Amino acid sequence: xxxxxxxxxxxxxxxxxxxxxxxxxxxxxxxxxxxxxxxxxxxxxxxxxxxxxxxxxxxxxxxxxxxxxxxxxxxxxxxxxxxxxxxxxxxxxxxxxxxxxxxxxxxxxxxxxxxxxxxxxxxxxxxxxxxxxxxxxxxxxxxxxxxxxxxxxxxxxxxxxxxxxxxxxxxxxxxxxxxxxxxxxxxxxx
Amino acid sequence: xxxxxxxxxxxxxxxxxxxxxxxxxxxxxxxxxxxxxxxxxxxxxxxxxxxxxxxxxxxxxxxxxxxxxxxxxxxxxxxxxxxxxxxxxxxxxxxxxxxxxxxxxxxxxxxxxxxxxxxxxxxxxxxxxxxxxxxxxxxxxxxxxxxxxxxxxxxxxxxxxxxxxxxxxxxxxxxxxxxxxxxxxxxxxx
DNA sequence: TCGATAAATGAACAAAAGTTCATTTAGTTT
DNA sequence: AAACTAAATGAACTTTTGTTCATTTATCGA
Numbered sequence: 001x002x003x004x005x006x007x008x009x010x011x012x013x014x015x016x017x018x019x020x021x022x023x024x025x026x027x028x029x030x031x032x033x034x035x036x037x038x039x040x041x042x043x044x045x046x047x048x049x050x051x052x053x054x055x056x057x058x059x060x061x062x063x064x065x066x067x068x069x070x071x072x073x074x075x076x077x078x079x080x081x082x083x084x085x086x087x088x089x090x091x092x093x094x095x096x097x098x099x100x101x102x103x104x105x106x107x108x109x110x111x112x113x114x115x116x117x118x119x120x121x122x123x124x125x126x127x128x129x130x131x132x133x134x135x136x137x138x139x140x141x142x143x144x145x146x147x148x149x150x151x152x153x154x155x156x157x158x159x160x161x162x163x164x165x166x167x168x169x170x171x172x173x174x175x176x177x178x179x180x181x182x183x184x185x186x187x188x189x190x
Numbered sequence: 191x192x193x194x195x196x197x198x199x200x201x202x203x204x205x206x207x208x209x210x211x212x213x214x215x216x217x218x219x220x221x222x223x224x225x226x227x228x229x230x231x232x233x234x235x236x237x238x239x240x241x242x243x244x245x246x247x248x249x250x251x252x253x254x255x256x257x258x259x260x261x262x263x264x265x266x267x268x269x270x271x272x273x274x275x276x277x278x279x280x281x282x283x284x285x286x287x288x289x290x291x292x293x294x295x296x297x298x299x300x301x302x303x304x305x306x307x308x309x310x311x312x313x314x315x316x317x318x319x320x321x322x323x324x325x326x327x328x329x330x331x332x333x334x335x336x337x338x339x340x341x342x343x344x345x346x347x348x349x350x351x352x353x354x355x356x357x358x359x360x361x362x363x364x365x366x367x368x369x370x371x372x373x374x375x376x377x378x379x380x
Numbered sequence: 381t382c383g384a385t386a387a388a389t390g391a392a393c394a395a396a397a398g399t400t401c402a403t404t405t406a407g408t409t410t
Numbered sequence: 411a412a413a414c415t416a417a418a419t420g421a422a423c424t425t426t427t428g429t430t431c432a433t434t435t436a437t438c439g440a
Contacts, residue, residue, distance in 0.1 A: 026297075051429090110212075149369065156347065164338060183378065188373065191408055192408075194417070236418075390433100395429090
């Protein structure tokens with residue numbers, strides 16, 4: 001018998017993400033996804049129960065991929081600032097290289113597709129970052145403010161760079177990374 | 191003859207914004223908008239050519255309202271930091287009090303509704319902020335980096351506070367405003 | 381090589397959403 | 411107060427989109 005082609009899921013995901021960046025989550029249809037993935041519309045229903053299921057699985061996929069990427073190369077034994085820099089740059093790189101996924105996840109947050117529980121899970125996955133920031137506070141190198149506020153500021157500052165690069169046609173040079181990191185760091189540090 | 195009730199446009203806009211926050215721009219239908227605004231669906235077509243027109247006009251309305259609010263009480267003769275603080279807090283307040291509008295504008299950016307030219311116009315409306323930041327650089331109080339990057343960082347830092355407040359059920363106290371402003375200011379200052 | 385089985389297809393069907401329009405309602409004018 | 415006109419209505423119509431299914435195609439095991 002014929003085996004299922006598991007690479008197709010990747011094709012479908014990639015096509016969907018591209019469409020979301022082009023049209024927003026409002027504009028995507030099953031037909032368009034199929035067309036962009038070079039498949040028949042019916043084929044989508046072999047791999048996904050329905051549109052809802054497709055979007056959901058894509059969301060989970062994006063979330064997991066990003067969390068994995070964030071902590072790559074991080075060693076809790078490094079001095080705080082070094083560890084912090086590694087993670088900050090990981091986040092930045094991942095979200096620029098997976099810009100489509102980043103836009104999709106942002107759009108998903110306010111959408112009928114993603115449930116409250118999925119959002120809850122996303123928050124849970126910020127927990128390792130939470131610990132990192134607490135460490136910075138204990139070591140007296142980071143301001144004594146609410147950890148969540150500090151985290152929002154940290155993650156948000158990568159957002160700003162991404163918008164800067166993508167919407168103003170700038171190149172992501174080491175210089176810019178360094179500059180943007182300094183903006184964030186000087187804000188957080190005591 | 192019967193006069194057009196111009197307050198209805200406000201009703202329709204408010205209903206649409208509420209729906210966007212609840213369902214995302216993906217989930218809104220003309221029927222739902224009408225229902226939430228306590229109107230018949232047909233009435234929407236008296237005030238707007240079609241759905242596209244409705245979304246467009248709402249976008250313009252939100253954009254204009256925000257730009258107006260940003261510079262309220264700003265006086266170019268004030269010392270830079272004072273002027274900067276006024277505008278930063280204006281942005282923050284406006285976007286929290288008009289959270290629906292802020293979500294809508296963010297979602298609109300990647301959507302089939304908003305054209306390239308509308309986005310271009312939005313960028314133009316950042317121009318006054320651009321001048322402000324250049325002033326800060328000339329006065330040697332702000333870091334010598336690309337003005338657009340600095341602006342993204344400034345506006346983005348209000349974003350972070352908004353997410354903090356709205357998604358983590360915090361109250362917007364003067365304390366938090368002060369803390370968040372310091373995060374941003376310490377990042378930017380030389 | 382052949383038969384079996386599931387993937388793949390896309391036209392057809394069903395459901396949902398956008399839009400229209402004949403009719404009713406409510407101000408305005410004379 | 412009556413005539414007039416445009417707003418308001420919501421059921422009906424049209425278009426778009428999600429989903430199914432009979433048919434074809436490709437792969438695997440015997």
